[in-house]
Amino acid sequence: MELYEVMRRRRSIRGFKPVPIPPAALERICEAVRLAPTACNLQPFRFLLVQSPEKKAAVCDCYKRGTWLATAPLIVVALGNRGTAWKRLNGTPAHVIDTSIALEHLVLAAEAEGLGSCWICAFDQDELHRTLGVSDDWEVVAMTPVGYPDAEPRPFARKPVSELFQTI
Numbered sequence: 735m736e737l738y739e740v741m742r743r744r745r746s747i748r749g750f751k752p753v754p755i756p757p758a759a760l761e762r763i764c765e766a767v768r769l770a771p772t773a774c775n776l777q778p779f780r781f782l783l784v785q786s787p788e789k790k791a792a793v794c795d796c797y798k799r800g801t802w803l804a805t806a807p808l809i810v811v812a813l814g815n816r817g818t819a820w821k822r823l824n825g826t827p828a829h830v831i832d833t834s835i836a837l838e839h840l841v842l843a844a845e846a847e848g849l850g851s852c853w854i855c856a857f858d859q860d861e862l863h864r865t866l867g868v869s870d871d872w873e874v875v876a877m878t879p880v881g882y883p884d885a886e887p888r889p890f891a892r893k894p895v896s897e898l899f900q901t902i
């Protein structure tokens with residue numbers, strides 16, 4: 735699929751068919767994540783491919799907005815490492831920026847494979863950290879389900895380009 739077409743078609747999907755993801759498609763998606771740019775090329779992230787029913791249930795318990803997340807055959811949890819990330823001039827680590835770019839690579843690659851996804855940040859961070867047993871240096875930046883869509887996206891709404899850009 736052409737890039738702009740992928741971007742136009744991608745929507746947040748909140749319901750999935752009980753169909754496994756083909757391993758070759760998952761490999762291509764992981765490679766797309768690997769290609770993402772990071773500050774100083776430090777790549778301060780890891781991605782958990784949550785597939786086992788037990789781990790999936792534990793992760794879903796940390797997200798209280800409905801039960802649809804559990805329908806996904808795969809949940810990808812994106813972890814950023816604040817300790818190894820590049821620091822901005824004011825000392826702020828760039829791990830959230832780096833990890834977010836990489837996760838959006840994943841989301842677009844999934845769309846190109848005909849797979850749906852949905853950025854999720856409204857989880858209980860403390861509970862998810864405990865569940866995954868990650869050390870303090872790691873932050874769960876976001877997660878996304880991946881799977882074949884079985885739900886319509888919500889109505890599309892965006893601000894006009896004229897409101898988003900200003901030539902100065």
Ligand SMILES: Cc1cc2nc3c(=O)[nH]c(=O)nc-3n(C[C@H](O)[C@H](O)[C@H](O)COP(=O)(O)O)c2cc1C
Nearest residue numbers: 744745746747748799852853854855856857887888
């Ligand atoms: C950083 C971020 C966090 C989000 N968190 C959630 C979430 O916790 N739950 C959810 O259902 N959707 C979440 N979304 C999806 C947004 O609601 C969605 O992207 C937005 O409404 C635009 O719709 P679209 O993705 O279908 O174009 C999140 C999106 C982003 C970018």
